[in-house]
Amino acid sequence: MAKTMGRLFGVGTGPGDPELVTRKAWRVVSEADVVAYPAPDHGHSFSRQIMADAISEDAIELPIVIPMISGRAPAQAIYDDAADQILAHLKKGQDVAVLCEGDPLFYGSFMYLLARLRDDVAVEMIPGVSSLVASASAALRPLAARSDILTVLAAPLSDDKLEAAIHGAEAVAIIKLGRHLDRMQGLIRRLGLMDQAIYISHASLPHQKVMPLADAPDDAPYFSMILIYKGSDPWIN
Amino acid sequence: MAKTMGRLFGVGTGPGDPELVTRKAWRVVSEADVVAYPAPDHGHSFSRQIMADAISEDAIELPIVIPMISGRAPAQAIYDDAADQILAHLKKGQDVAVLCEGDPLFYGSFMYLLARLRDDVAVEMIPGVSSLVASASAALRPLAARSDILTVLAAPLSDDKLEAAIHGAEAVAIIKLGRHLDRMQGLIRRLGLMDQAIYISHASLPHQKVMPLADAPDDAPYFSMILIYKGSDPWIN
Numbered sequence: 119m120a121k122t123m124g125r126l127f128g129v130g131t132g133p134g135d136p137e138l139v140t141r142k143a144w145r146v147v148s149e150a151d152v153v154a155y156p157a158p159d160h161g162h163s164f165s166r167q168i169m170a171d172a173i174s175e176d177a178i179e180l181p182i183v184i185p186m187i188s189g190r191a192p193a194q195a196i197y198d199d200a201a202d203q204i205l206a207h208l209k210k211g212q213d214v215a216v217l218c219e220g221d222p223l224f225y226g227s228f229m230y231l232l233a234r235l236r237d238d239v240a241v242e243m244i245p246g247v248s249s250l251v252a253s254a255s256a257a258l259r260p261l262a263a264r265s266d267i268l269t270v271l272a273a274p275l276s277d278d279k280l281e282a283a284i285h286g287a288e289a290v291a292i293i294k295l296g297r298h299l300d301r302m303q304g305l306i307r308r309l310g311l312m313d314q315a316i317y318i319s320h321a322s323l324p325h326q327k328v329m330p331l332a333d334a335p336d337d338a339p340y341f342s343m344i345l346i347y348k349g350s351d352p353w354i355n
Numbered sequence: 356m357a358k359t360m361g362r363l364f365g366v367g368t369g370p371g372d373p374e375l376v377t378r379k380a381w382r383v384v385s386e387a388d389v390v391a392y393p394a395p396d397h398g399h400s401f402s403r404q405i406m407a408d409a410i411s412e413d414a415i416e417l418p419i420v421i422p423m424i425s426g427r428a429p430a431q432a433i434y435d436d437a438a439d440q441i442l443a444h445l446k447k448g449q450d451v452a453v454l455c456e457g458d459p460l461f462y463g464s465f466m467y468l469l470a471r472l473r474d475d476v477a478v479e480m481i482p483g484v485s486s487l488v489a490s491a492s493a494a495l496r497p498l499a500a501r502s503d504i505l506t507v508l509a510a511p512l513s514d515d516k517l518e519a520a521i522h523g524a525e526a527v528a529i530i531k532l533g534r535h536l537d538r539m540q541g542l543i544r545r546l547g548l549m550d551q552a553i554y555i556s557h558a559s560l561p562h563q564k565v566m567p568l569a570d571a572p573d574d575a576p577y578f579s580m581i582l583i584y585k586g587s588d589p590w591i592n
Binding site for chain 2: 128130132133135136137138139140141142144145221222223224225226229232236241243244245246247248250251252254255256258259260261262263264265266267268269270271272274275279282283286287294322
């Protein structure tokens with residue numbers, strides 16, 4: 119008798135605080151036969167850490183190890199392999215939950231698995247609290263209001279591209295800061311927006327940092343963010 | 356003896372499915388002495404509906420009734436009054452949770468209360484799953500990847516503003532559709548992006564709708580969204 123295929127879940131784990139996981143994500147992960155997650159080649163998987171208390175002792179764990187420094191080609195081979203392994207579990211009738219920091223489809227790596235598996239299996243997505251909204255909460259100020267244009271930019275983009283996009287928006291988030299912090303500070307200073315720019319790292323975690331961009335520490339992590347809101351508190355009235 | 360001030364929470368309830376509420380939001384609302392929420396002058400409060408099973412029987416409920424058709428001035432008077440009522444409860448030492456659909460700071464009305472209260476009381480934000488990421492999950496496709504520029508636009512903006520912003524981005528979300536659906540369809544057709552545009556309404560709810568924008572129903576609700584991703588599946592490789 120052919121086994122019923124297992125179910126595949128793309129699970130957003132939220133920004134870091136295990137209490138900012140949705141009730142659905144918590145339930146699905148606690149019930150999953152297999153729990154997969156991205157992991158660095160050294161150290162802990164952040165998404166696994168967030169969900170540690172939900173994962174069943176009987177669950178099979180499937181770390182997807184992405185070397186920190188890797189070109190596109192080896193990364194693609196790793197996702198090919200991970201997709202094969204996940205498919206093998208699904209064919210055994212096992213449910214697989216893939217953990218994704220923040221939200222799975224907001225600049226996440228889950229899409230690489232989704233692209234490989236969506237034609238063969240039904241995928242259920244469980245959206246999560248994104249770092250974007252978590253950072254606004256940490257900074258205690260609106261991300262965007264009314265008919266504001268909100269634009270999300272990645273710091274590795276060129277100054278020209280960033281500048282044009284910042285000009286066209288009322289509210290801006292610059293993600294993937296890391297080693298680009300210095301250049302971003304220079305750019306935002308040139309645009310005269312330094313007073314409206316906030317730096318946030320590790321939103322929702324005990325070591326969360328929120329401060330004016332001018333005061334940001336030199337060693338900004340990759341998962342830190344700048345939020346810019348133009349105008350002086352236009353949301354009061 | 357002076358009472359300790361109660362605590363004020365801005366609580367994101369997520370897009371609609373009560374299981375997409377975070378564990379923290381569920382706990383805080385279940386423990387709150389007072390639960391406030393926006394409500395229409397006719398019918399049910401959506402955020403209260405989402406949290407119905409969490410609200411304690413002993414909780415005081417404080418609906419903030421915003422008439423459907425209202426100018427800015429009456430709305431401001433309503434928020435003034437709501438802020439006063441909330442402050443009175445806090446001064447009695449009662450904890451107050453204010454419910455907000457989606458995320459409280461992503462185009463939400465919580466900012467009007469925050470602006471009125473933040474100087475007098477400590478506010479704790481609980482970010483939520485936004486309609487933005489919930490819609491991408493419903494559509495089963497990435498919101499944005501790698502260094503894509505992601506722009507969120509409100510449908511009431513002028514065609515000129517929308518067109519310029521759409522040109523400058525790889526990924527676009529158009530929110531607050533409602534009666535603007537027709538105009539948005541025309542604009543997106545003119546821009547040659549109809550094949551990449553998806554319509555989503557009521558993401559995460561049983562009556563969720565996901566379809567090509569060309570097929571969207573005439574009566575799009577205010578809380579529906581268009582997602583556009585340029586290029587043909589650029590996220591596969």
